[in-house]
Amino acid sequence: MKPTTHTISIEQPRAVLVSLITPQIKRQETYAPDYSLAELVSLAETAGVEVLATLTQNKENIDSKWFVGKGKAEELKQLLEEHDANTAIFDQELSGAQVRNLEQFLDVKIIDRTQLILDIFAQRAKTREGIIQVELAQLSYLLPRLAGQGKNLSRLGGGIGTRGPGETKLETDRRHIRDRISELKQQLQEVMRHRTLHRERRKKTGVFQVALVGYTNAGKSTLLRQMTQADVYVENQLFATLDPTSRTLELPSGKDVVLTDTVGFIQNLPHDLVAAFRATLEEACEADLILHVVDGSSDMMPTQMKVVSQVLRDLEAHQTEQITLFNKVDLCTPEQREMLTTEGEFLRISAYREEDLDRIRELIESRLMGDCKTFRIPAEKGDVISLLYRVGEVLENEVDGNDMLFQVRVNNKEYDKLGYMLAAYASEQALHKGENSEHV
Structure with missing residues (x-):
């Protein structure tokens, strides 16, 4: 007899999107209400959500309990039932208490714009650095909202809002999350250190x-x-x-x-x-x-x-x-x-x-290529001569006694970078020969 296999199916997120427009939000220089909502639709679709309807409210102030007004929350409840939706996605960031209140009233998963973006990033991150950064951002977002989390903590069916660190993240308490955040920051510091070393190495090679x-x-x-x-x-x-x-x-x-x-x-x-x-x-x-x-x-x-x-x-x-x-x-x-x-x-x-x-x-x-500069380099300094070829475009070169004269087109920024390597040579040449050639 073949063993029985059980498949756990994750319910497809079906969402109604909600946007609240207040005078304060409209004053933001880069905010355009219609475009922001259209972008939220694209974000939701990118995250694998089926968008069923959108709902917009113009209001003087954000409702501290419901985010939208109580009447609009009741309208949203009807819309969710009509479309058989299981998720409501808000275009603005919600507090933990607002999430809890809305979940209790609407009986669906509540996601805000930040969570949605973090979820997409969790799907896209492939490298160790990207995965660390996404988890750190998710935990930093979750920590101040733990007290207000309602059914989000018990909805372990997967889907948007639960990717990345996974369900175990949602079951931990503040202390464990703080410990994890500290650990991730240390790992990220190490990644940044390696990235900085790579950048410095690139700078030194010109x-x-x-x-x-x-x-x-x-x-x-x-x-x-x-x-x-x-x-x-x-x-x-x-x-x-x-x-x-x-x-x-x-x-x-x-x-x-x-x-x-x-x-x-x-x-x-x-x-x-x-x-x-x-x-x-x-x-x-x-x-x-x-x-x-x-x-x-x-x-x-x-x-x-x-x-x-x-x-x-x-x-x-x-x-x-x-x-x-x-x-x-x-x-x-x-x-x-x-x-x-x-x-x-x-x-x-x-x-x-x-x-x-x-x-x-x-x-x-x-x-990136700058002005033409003249450099006098001792002929035996092959490493410095090689550097000139890497950081600039050598137009001419000629032998002058024991030195080489180079006409190089070099960017001003790179010209400054050359300074620490050539200053000693240039000073020595200027003292002994009194040349008028330009030195770093």
Whole structure:
């Protein structure tokens, strides 16, 4: 007799989406109510949720007990019953008490925007670093809400809101969660230490770092794949890729730079998530050049650009030199393409057009390569001479006695980096020979 097998089925999340609009929320510079709700629909679908209906309420203030008004909560209950929905997803962040009250009244799973984004990140994280960061963000979100958690703690059927650390996370008490958070922070510190060492090693070898940043689904991963033949996941969905990917990009002159794809930004990105992913986003902070990839075909393009600019300011990366790439111009009308302008340098491109990729490479090279400098290096200093070839474009070289004279086009930032290695040689040469050649 064959043994009987039992299959545990996870109920498909079927949700009604809820958005509350208050004067305070509307005053947020990057907030657009209709777009935010449409984005919530995309987020829910990305998480594998079947969206059945949406509900919006305009209210003067947030209800401390129900979040929405009691009348709207009753309307939501009827809507959930009509559509046989088992989940309600809110576009704003809820307190633990609000979750408990709504669950008791509605008898469905209650998820807010933050939990939904964290759940998507939990699905996307593949590397050890990404998994640590997601769990840290989830636990940081859960800890202050433990007292208010209602049926969420007992709904162990899986699905949205329960991925990542898993059910055991939901059964632990505050002390255990705090211990786990401390442990994860230590692990993340170790990951950050290794990442910092890799960055320092790249700096010492004179390799330029270029970071791709932008709103989620703007086409960053597609651009990385097309320019470097990187084996990265590309899909037309929010947060298709999460873990940062770095690949070598060869410029027209033959010089190599490191091109890094960072996690996509989104409006109302959870603060815990920004904090947890700081190690990842530091790639943008440490970059010599930032390529801001913009979905030129999006109706919400100006808002998306503001969100990215705000996150870069929060990371103190807004001072880094930037080039704006208006992507997906092949999806725009000629009139729309003409409207794609911004302050500073920009290109209108399609990530699938090779001639546009060549223009990007040429622009990167022109921005990273700087003025022509003259260097006098002792001929026996092969390591220093090799460094000159790596960090700049050597235009001419000639022998002058026991020294080599180099005419090098080098970026000002790299010129400064050369200082600590060449200062001793330059000072010695200046003292003994009184040369007028430019030294670091």
